[in-house]
Amino acid sequence: MPATSSPDGPPGTGDPLAGLHDALLAWLPTQRWFPAKGRRIAGLRTVAHSVVSTPEESPTVEHAVIGVSFSDAAGGSAEERYQLVLGAQAGPPAEVEHAVIGRRPGPDGRDEVVYDGLADGRISRLVLSLIVENQTRGPLRFVAEPDTEAPIVGPGRPLIGEQSNSSVIYGERAIMKLFRRATAGLNPDLELHRALRRQGSHEVAPLLGAVEGELDGEPMTVAMLQGYASNSADGWSMALASVRDLLAEADLRADEVGGDFAGEAHRIGKTVAAVHLELAAALGTHPLDARAASEIEAWMLDRLDRAAEAVPGVAEQRDAIADVLRGVTAAEPSTLQRIHGDLHLGQELRTPTGWLVIDFEGEPSKSLADRVRPDSPMRDVAAMLRSFDYAAFHQLAEWEQSADDPDPQLERRAQEWADRNRAAFCDGYTEVTGTDPRDAPELLRAYELDKAVYEVLYETRNRPSWVSIPLRSMRRLLTPAGRGER
C-alpha cells in the first residue's frame, strides 16, 4: 500500500515537502498555470500529501496540495491552494531536466531529484493505467467512466501552450487535465461533462475518466480524462486567420475576401445552442424572476466596483456602466440554468465533423460557488459576441502599439468583420433554440458590458497591451448608436 499523510504543521514537523519549500517558491512563479506571478508570497505550506506509487514502482510519484499565502495588498489573509504531481528519483532521465524543482535526501540517504511529474512519460502512463483499472491509491480514486474504454496508448506528452491547468496528450487519443487550483467540491468541468455525456452530447469531447481526492473533508477533482480531438483547430486561431486576410485587403468587405468566417460563426452558434439545451435537459432550469435578477445585478455591480478600484478607465464610466448592468432586471420572463461560464473562441475546437466546446470550469477568478450558480444562457452568448470583437480588433491593437494613428479604413473593416460574425453566431443560435438573443437587447447588453469590464481587469493584470480591445467595446456599449446588434 502506498504511504499517505495529511500534514498541516509547520516545516520540520512531519511535512514531507518541508525541505523543498524554498525550491517550490522559486519554481512556482515560472509556471504558466501559476496565476499569482509578480505577487509577494508570504509563505508556503503543505496542505496534503500522499505517495501514489508503490515501493516497487519507480520513479516515486507523489500528489500534493500546497497552500500559498501572500503579503501584498491584494493578498489579505487568503491562502491559494494548488495541486502538484511530483516525480522523485536519484537519477531521472534527461527528458525531465527542464522540469526539475529541487533536491532532497532520498530514502537510501542519496540525494534524489524532485520534478514536475507530468513531464515524465512513465508517470503519465501510470496515471492512465490506474484510471483504466479503477484503482485507489491512498486518498486518490482513479475512476474510468462507466461503459468507456480509455485507450491505453502509452506515455503522455505534455501539452505546450497557454493554459491555466496542465494537460498531457496520450497518442492523439486521449487528453488528461490536472486541475492546478485545488478547491474542495466537484469541479464544474467534470460535473458538466458528466451531465452532457448522459445526454449523449456530440458537442463535447467524450469523457473517459477522472482522478478524485479529498480536501477539507469534501470531494475534490484532481484530474479529468477525455477523448482527444486530433486534427482539430481552435476557433481563435481560425478567426484570427480570417481577420488577417481581411485586413490585408482593406478595400474589400468581409464577405468578399477569402477565409470568410461567417459560416463557422453560424455553426458555432448552433453548437453553443445545442449545449445549452442539453445542459437544461440534464440539470434543469429556474425562472429568472425579480429576486434572481436583482441578485445577478448586485453581483455585477460588485464586480464593477472592484474593476473601478483598479482601472481608472472603468472608474470614469462607473455610473454609466452601472445603468446598463441594471438591464438584467428587465429580463423577465426568462430562465436560468447551468451554462459554460467562460466561453470564447479559444474554447471551441473545429474537428473534421463540427465544433466541440471545451473547458467548462467557468471564469478562473470566480469562487466555486459562483461558478456553479445557475445563470442566464445569455452570459455565454454575450461572451461569444465579445470574442468576435476580440478577434476583429486584436491585430489593430497590436499595430497601435507601434503605429502613430489607427487607420480608420482598417477600423471600419474590423468592425464589419465583428458585426458579420456576431450576426451569423446569433442566427445559428436562434435556429436551434428558437429564441433570438437579439430580442432581449437590454439583457444581452448588460451581460456583454459585464464581460467587457471583467476583460478590462483581466487584460490590465495579464496582457496590458491588449487592454484597448475591451476598453473600445466598453465605450461602444455605452454609446446609444453602438448598442444595437441588428
Ligand SMILES: Nc1ncnc2c1ncn2[C@@H]1O[C@H](COP(=O)(O)OP(=O)(O)O)[C@@H](O)[C@H]1O
Ligand atoms: N478534447 C480535446 N481534444 C483536443 N485538444 C484539446 C481537448 N481539450 C483541450 N484541448 C487543447 O488543450 C488546450 C487547453 O485545454 P483547456 O481545457 O482549455 O485547459 P485550461 O483549463 O488549462 O485552459 C485547448 O486550448 C486545446 O488546444
Ligand SMILES: O=P(O)(O)O[C@H]1O[C@H](CO)[C@@H](O[C@H]2O[C@H](CO)[C@@H](O)[C@H](O)[C@H]2O)[C@H](O)[C@H]1O
Ligand atoms: O481560457 P481561460 O478559461 O483561462 O479564460 C481566461 O483567459 C482568456 C484568454 O486566454 C480570456 O479571454 C479573453 O481573450 C480571448 C482572446 O485571447 C478572447 O477570445 C475572449 O473573448 C476574451 O474574454 C478569458 O476572458 C479569461 O477568463
